[in-house]
Amino acid sequence: SEKKLYSPKVIKEIIDEYGFAFSKSLGQNFLIDKNIIDKICDGAEIKESDQIIEIGPGIGTLTQELCKRARKVVAIEIDKNLYPILNNNLSSYDNFYLVEGDVLKIDLNALISDYFDDDGEIKVVANLPYYITTPIIMKLLEEKIRISKIVVMVQKEVALRMTAKPGSKDYGALSIAVRYYSNPRIIVNVPKNVFMPRPNVDSSVIMLDIYEKPIVEVKDEKLLFKIIKAAFSKRRKTLVNALSLGALGIAKEDIISILNECNIDVKTRAENLSLDEFAKITNTILSK
Numbered sequence: 001s002e003k004k005l006y007s008p009k010v011i012k013e014i015i016d017e018y019g020f021a022f023s024k025s026l027g028q029n030f031l032i033d034k035n036i037i038d039k040i041c042d043g044a045e046i047k048e049s050d051q052i053i054e055i056g057p058g059i060g061t062l063t064q065e066l067c068k069r070a071r072k073v074v075a076i077e078i079d080k081n082l083y084p085i086l087n088n089n090l091s092s093y094d095n096f097y098l099v100e101g102d103v104l105k106i107d108l109n110a111l112i113s114d115y116f117d118d119d120g121e122i123k124v125v126a127n128l129p130y131y132i133t134t135p136i137i138m139k140l141l142e143e144k145i146r147i148s149k150i151v152v153m154v155q156k157e158v159a160l161r162m163t164a165k166p167g168s169k170d171y172g173a174l175s176i177a178v179r180y181y182s183n184p185r186i187i188v189n190v191p192k193n194v195f196m197p198r199p200n201v202d203s204s205v206i207m208l209d210i211y212e213k214p215i216v217e218v219k220d221e222k223l224l225f226k227i228i229k230a231a232f233s234k235r236r237k238t239l240v241n242a243l244s245l246g247a248l249g250i251a252k253e254d255i256i257s258i259l260n261e262c263n264i265d266v267k268t269r270a271e272n273l274s275l276d277e278f279a280k281i282t283n284t285i286l287s288k
């Protein structure tokens with residue numbers, strides 16, 4: 001019968017057999033709770049026709065369930081010490097493919113065309129390594145790869161920033177970037193005791209429903225993100241000061257007239273501005 005890879009006893013046996021040691025610097029906190037694994041897979045609404053990219057399969061605990069539910073699972077893992085363990089633990093699944101490497105360096109568009117068929121949805125499902133949560137999510141969003149959903153375990157604090165609304169303390173550049181590409185929501189909050197070893201932080205499973213095209217229209221995406229960055233780099237200053245002091249090179253009087261034209265209060269701060277308003281500022285600057 002199949003190994004229960006979420007069982008701490010089984011994990012300990014595997015560790016002993018292979019002489020494996022957890023790497024803290026690779027963010028290795030393995031899931032030991034079947035209920036959470038099911039919540040991740042249910043949250044991702046995995047269908048038999050889905051093709052899945054998993055980032056960081058570890059010993060294959062989540063992978064096993066993904067292989068049962070989906071058409072194909074391509075898992076990207078950086079730790080060489082896990083390759084023999086993964087290949088052994090998932091040997092009974094002919095829809096499992098291991099990609100050896102660093103997710104941040106892999107060309108995901110090439111991976112998709114190499115491994116996946118053109119029909120059906122592609123979803124990213126993972127318990128992410130927390131030291132690179134934001135770079136991974138930004139890569140998935142910015143490279144505009146053909147994925148319909150991202151369902152991932154992240155630090156709770158990052159989940160709150162990704163889903164924050166204007167005016168709240170967690171709202172920032174990350175909230176706006178995520179909202180530009182997707183509709184985010186928290187599926188479930190997760191305590192520390194469902195991992196081995198236990199992480200220092202609480203976690204949440206988050207779902208990003210990716211838009212087919214960004215929700216607002218801007219004529220220059222790079223400028224939009226430059227403005228957002230400049231606005232939040234001086235969070236405590238008014239928007240006028242943050243934008244005129246920043247790297248944008250626009251004079252204070254001009255910023256004031258642009259904000260007036262957009263019907264935005266010149267005394268407001270970045271944390272109160274919606275994505276729509278940042279898009280309006282961008283398009284107004286471009287029309288000058």
Ligand code: SAM
Pocket residue numbers: 026027028029030031055056057058059060061062063076077078079101102103104126127128129130132
């Ligand atoms: N999915 C497994 C689970 O839930 O039990 C393991 C999750 S663990 C939080 C994160 C995994 O990501 C580890 O297996 C780690 O080795 C892997 N990892 C870390 N950095 C990576 C990178 N840059 N590219 C690919 N995988 C990485």
